[in-house]
Amino acid sequence: MTRSLDVCLTPALIPLYNVENYIVVVIDIFRATSSICYGIGNGAEAIIPVAEVEQCAAYRQKGLGYLLAAERNGEVVAGFDFGNSPFSYTAEKVAGKTIVLTTTNGTHALHLSRKAKKVVIGSFLNLTALCNWLKTQPENILLVCAGWQNNFNLEDTLFAGAVIEQLKTGAYTLDDPAIAANDLFHLGKNNISQYLGKTSHGERLRKLGIEKDIEFCLQVNLTTAIPVLHGERLVKLV
Amino acid sequence: MTRSLDVCLTPALIPLYNVENYIVVVIDIFRATSSICYGIGNGAEAIIPVAEVEQCAAYRQKGLGYLLAAERNGEVVAGFDFGNSPFSYTAEKVAGKTIVLTTTNGTHALHLSRKAKKVVIGSFLNLTALCNWLKTQPENILLVCAGWQNNFNLEDTLFAGAVIEQLKTGAYTLDDPAIAANDLFHLGKNNISQYLGKTSHGERLRKLGIEKDIEFCLQVNLTTAIPVLHGERLVKLV
Numbered sequence: 319m320t321r322s323l324d325v326c327l328t329p330a331l332i333p334l335y336n337v338e339n340y341i342v343v344v345i346d347i348f349r350a351t352s353s354i355c356y357g358i359g360n361g362a363e364a365i366i367p368v369a370e371v372e373q374c375a376a377y378r379q380k381g382l383g384y385l386l387a388a389e390r391n392g393e394v395v396a397g398f399d400f401g402n403s404p405f406s407y408t409a410e411k412v413a414g415k416t417i418v419l420t421t422t423n424g425t426h427a428l429h430l431s432r433k434a435k436k437v438v439i440g441s442f443l444n445l446t447a448l449c450n451w452l453k454t455q456p457e458n459i460l461l462v463c464a465g466w467q468n469n470f471n472l473e474d475t476l477f478a479g480a481v482i483e484q485l486k487t488g489a490y491t492l493d494d495p496a497i498a499a500n501d502l503f504h505l506g507k508n509n510i511s512q513y514l515g516k517t518s519h520g521e522r523l524r525k526l527g528i529e530k531d532i533e534f535c536l537q538v539n540l541t542t543a544i545p546v547l548h549g550e551r552l553v554k555l556v
Numbered sequence: 557m558t559r560s561l562d563v564c565l566t567p568a569l570i571p572l573y574n575v576e577n578y579i580v581v582v583i584d585i586f587r588a589t590s591s592i593c594y595g596i597g598n599g600a601e602a603i604i605p606v607a608e609v610e611q612c613a614a615y616r617q618k619g620l621g622y623l624l625a626a627e628r629n630g631e632v633v634a635g636f637d638f639g640n641s642p643f644s645y646t647a648e649k650v651a652g653k654t655i656v657l658t659t660t661n662g663t664h665a666l667h668l669s670r671k672a673k674k675v676v677i678g679s680f681l682n683l684t685a686l687c688n689w690l691k692t693q694p695e696n697i698l699l700v701c702a703g704w705q706n707n708f709n710l711e712d713t714l715f716a717g718a719v720i721e722q723l724k725t726g727a728y729t730l731d732d733p734a735i736a737a738n739d740l741f742h743l744g745k746n747n748i749s750q751y752l753g754k755t756s757h758g759e760r761l762r763k764l765g766i767e768k769d770i771e772f773c774l775q776v777n778l779t780t781a782i783p784v785l786h787g788e789r790l791v792k793l794v
Binding site for chain 1 (some may be wrong): 565566568569572704705706707708709710713731732733736739740743754755784
């Protein structure tokens with residue numbers, strides 16, 4: 319039986335899909351899902367994605383076990399432990415800890431995807447482990463790009479194309495966004511960093527002085543951990 | 557001063573743009589905007605786009621001057637004069653006539669774009685005339701892809717990329733969707749028909765037996781007419 323391998327280019331388009339019929343992979347390369355994969359790979363017990371800074375702050379009252387991560391428009395919100403930089407998610411800092419994370423785009427996509435059969439987290443850091451696991455699943459797959467302010471961005475789409483590249487030998491039907499994502503990946507794959515350098519988002523992140531984060535997030539297969547959503551929490555898929 | 561040259565990949569994303577700040581080009585290659593360009597080029601007095609079949613039917617009561625064109629999911633609605641096939645928009649059939657047109661995707665995009673500084677219609681059939689005119693305009697430009705059922709499709713995106721190709725020597729800033737559209741155009745430009753052959757939409761249209769329409773819509777520069785929205789009516793830009 320042919321399965322669907324579809325790409326949802328922005329969270330604004332999620333309502334067009336019956337997410338109930340899919341395993342959803344949420345993608346927010348710069349930098350939420352990269353940091354989540356790295357953090358779970360480094361032994362974080364769980365990462366709790368929340369939509370609003372206020373919801374994150376509320377965990378301060380719930381006990382001492384939480385690290386609070388809040389970022390808006392690429393910067394750490396005052397009073398929080400850290401933001402989205404993957405360098406904050408080292409084993410030293412996160413092992414055994416539960417992190418409450420709020421981000422501009424990634425959390426939004428996660429919340430809109432909750433009704434899927436399963437929601438997992440993708441990034442270049444866990445690319446091949448993710449693809450190998452997806453290949454074993456008999457379900458339709460929807461790659462959800464978190465994008466930028468509900469609109470399309472190139473980095474998330476390119477990563478979706480990288481996943482398709484590993485899966486497309488299987489018996490999947492691709493929708494038009496999936497075909498486009500895979501074609502764009504082919505254009506950029508030999509130097510993803512350079513290819514993304516021309517985008518508005520890369521430009522904006524560079525202005526924020528986080529080039530090191532960008533290079534970090536483009537590393538491939540740094541971990542085999544696949545974060546999966548259980549209730550409110552992202553935990554390691556076992 | 558740098559102007560923006562942006563691409564809105566689907567009508568669902570129009571709310572992300574302040575269309576008031578743009579000249580909007582509406583694109584629905586298969587087949588609404590191709591037929592509109594051809595019809596206006598062939599001397600149709602006006603084409604009135606409406607959203608619902610019932611609105612179209614209502615013009616039957618208003619007098620004898622109207623040709624009624626209604627299509628849903630690629631087929632002419634029973635009782636109407638014709639649908640979206642460009643072969644219905646010959647000079648013989650449409651010269652001097654006003655056509656009331658309802659389509660699945662194109663009209664939807666048009667209605668959501670009405671508040672723009674100006675709304676014009678693009679297709680391969682009037683590509684170079686359209687681009688030459690756009691070059692003379694000091695405004696930001698938003699290329700709105702009608703897409704398919706509110707989602708991304710390749711043919712409209714590729715055409716947006718073709719417009720960008722002619723304009724990008726000018727002083728425009730491209731957003732990420734514009735960069736992607738132009739890259740996809742480069743991938744497909746040597747054989748657009750073949751490139752689009754792999755898409756879901758092309759497949760679906762082939763099943764409807766309208767391959768001839770598809771080939772027709774991919775012809776370049778068949779007319780210099782640029783349809784422009786005046787109130788409710790699309791007329792020839794002069």
